[in-house]
Amino acid sequence: MVSTISAIVYMLLPYLGGVVLYDRMAVGELAAFVWMPMLLALCDRANTGRIGTLSAISVAFALLLMSNILQPFYCSGAASIRSCLRTARRFLGSLCSHLRNLSGGCSPVACFHLSGVIYSNCYHRTSLLGRIRPQFVVCEFKRIALLRVAIAVIVTYCACVPREYNEVPSNAGKSNLFRRHGIRIYPGSFSPTAHCLVPQIDLLVNPAFVEILVRRAGDHVNRSNVSSCASDVVKPSSPKLLGRVGGEHKQQLLHGRF
Amino acid sequence: MEKRDSEIIRGRMTTRVPAVLLIIAAAAVLCLRFLIAGVPANGDALDHVTYQYNFSRQFWSGDHYPRWLAEANKGYGSPIFLVQYPFPHFVTALLRPILSFAPIDARESRELGVYCFLMFAGAGLAAYS
Numbered sequence: 520m521v522s523t524i525s526a527i528v529y530m531l532l533p534y535l536g537g538v539v540l541y542d543r544m545a546v547g548e549l550a551a552f553v554w555m556p557m558l559l560a561l562c563d564r565a566n567t568g569r570i571g572t573l574s575a576i577s578v579a580f581a582l583l584l585m586s587n588i589l590q591p592f593y594c595s596g597a598a599s600i601r602s603c604l605r606t607a608r609r610f611l612g613s614l615c616s617h618l619r620n621l622s623g624g625c626s627p628v629a630c631f632h633l634s635g636v637i638y639s640n641c642y643h644r645t646s647l648l649g650r651i652r653p654q655f656v657v658c659e660f661k662r663i664a665l666l667r668v669a670i671a672v673i674v675t676y677c678a679c680v681p682r683e684y685n686e687v688p689s690n691a692g693k694s695n696l697f698r699r700h701g702i703r704i705y706p707g708s709f710s711p712t713a714h715c716l717v718p719q720i721d722l723l724v725n726p727a728f729v730e731i732l733v734r735r736a737g738d739h740v741n742r743s744n745v746s747s748c749a750s751d752v753v754k755p756s757s758p759k760l761l762g763r764v765g766g767e768h769k770q771q772l773l774h775g776r777f
Numbered sequence: 778m779e780k781r782d783s784e785i786i787r788g789r790m791t792t793r794v795p796a797v798l799l800i801i802a803a804a805a806v807l808c809l810r811f812l813i814a815g816v817p818a819n820g821d822a823l824d825h826v827t828y829q830y831n832f833s834r835q836f837w838s839g840d841h842y843p844r845w846l847a848e849a850n851k852g853y854g855s856p857i858f859l860v861q862y863p864f865p866h867f868v869t870a871l872l873r874p875i876l877s878f879a880p881i882d883a884r885e886s887r888e889l890g891v892y893c894f895l896m897f898a899g900a901g902l903a904a905y906s
Binding site for chain 2: 522523525526527529530531535536540541542543544545546547549550552553554555556557560582584585586587588
C-alpha cells in the first residue's frame with residue numbers, strides 16, 4: 520500500500536509530472552526517471568554480491584547514460600554516497616545511518632540548486648551563449664530561499680531512514696491512533712525513491728510552478744509546424760489543417776517561407 | 778514445500794497485480810492528452826518530433842543507429858545523434874510497427890505521446906518495485 524502510494528506520488532510530483540513531462544517535454548530526462556530509482560535500489564542490494572544484481576546495476580546505468588546526459592552525474596553522486604556509507608556502517612554504527620541520510624538528502628539538493636545558482640550568476644549574466652537560455656530557468660532558481668532548501672533536506676532525511684535501522688515501526692507508541700487501528704508506518708520503505716524526489720520537493724513550495732503549468736497549456740505538435748523538416752512538409756491547402764499552428768508560423772507555412 | 782511456495786507466489790500476485798494496474802491507470806490518466814492527440818508543443822517537443830521523424834525513417838530504412846540525420850535541416854543534414862542520447866528515439870522507432878498509426882503529419886507526435894506514457898508508467902513501476 521505504502522509502495523503504491525509512493526509510486527503514484529512519485530509520478531505526481533511537480534518536477535517529473537509538471538516540468539519534465541508537460542513544460543519541457545524532455546523525453547530523455549523522462550526515461551532517466553525510470554532508471555534512477557531502479558539504480559539506487561540495486562546499489563542497496565549490491566553488498567549481497569550476486570552476479571545478477573551487479574549485472575543489473577551495469578544495465579541500469581547504461582540505460583541511464585543512453586537516456587540523458589546530465590542525470591547520470593547527479594544520480595551517480597547520490598548512489599556513490601549511499602553505497603559508501605552503507606559499506607562503512609559496520610565501522611560507524613548508527614552514526615553512519617544519520618550521515619547517510621543527511622548526505623543523501625543534501626547532495627542532490629546541492630547538485631540541483633548549485634547548477635541553477637552557477638547559471639544565474641555566471642552563465643546568464645555574462646551572456647555566454649547569447650540568446651540561448653537553458654530550460655531550467657523556468658524553475659525560477661533566482662527565487663531560491665534557504666527555507667525551501669532546508670525543508671527539502673528535512674523531508675528527505677525523514678523519508679530516507681533506512682528500513683534496517685527501523686525494525687520497530689515509527690508509530691510504535693501505545694497511544695498512537697495508527698497503532699490502535701493496526702496501521703504501521705515504515706519511513707524507510709521508499710528510501711531509494713525518496714532520493715530521486717529531492718529536487719521535486721523544493722518545487723512543491725515554489726509558487727512559480729503553478730504559473731508554469733497554467734501558462735504552458737500549449738498546442739499539440741504537428742510535423743507540419745516544424746520548420747526544420749521543411750523538405751518533407753506538404754503545403755496544407757485547407758486552413759483547418761493549420762488550425763493549431765500559431766500566427767507567425769501559419770503565415771510562413773502559407774507563403775512557403777522557411 | 779511446493780504448496781507453500783505456490784501460496785507465497787499467489788499471495789504476491791494478489792497484492793502486486795492490482796497495485797501495478799493502479800499505477801498504470803494513474804499514468805494513463807495523467808498522460809491522456811499525450812495518448813489522444815500527441816505531445817503538446819511545449820519545450821523541446823518540436824525538436825524531438827523532427828528528430829523522431831528522421832530517426833524512424835532512417836532506422837526502418839536499414840540504418841540501425843542513425844547518427845547523421847540526412848534529411849534534417851531542409852536536406853543539409855544534422856549530426857545531432859553524435860551527441861544526443863538515443864534511447865527515447867530507439868524506443869519510439871520500435872513502437873511504429875506495433876502502433877501502426879496512419880502516416881499523417883501528427884504520426885511522430887502521437888508515437889512520442891505513447892512513449893511518454895510508457896516511460897511515465899515505467900517511472901511509477903520502478904518507484905513501486
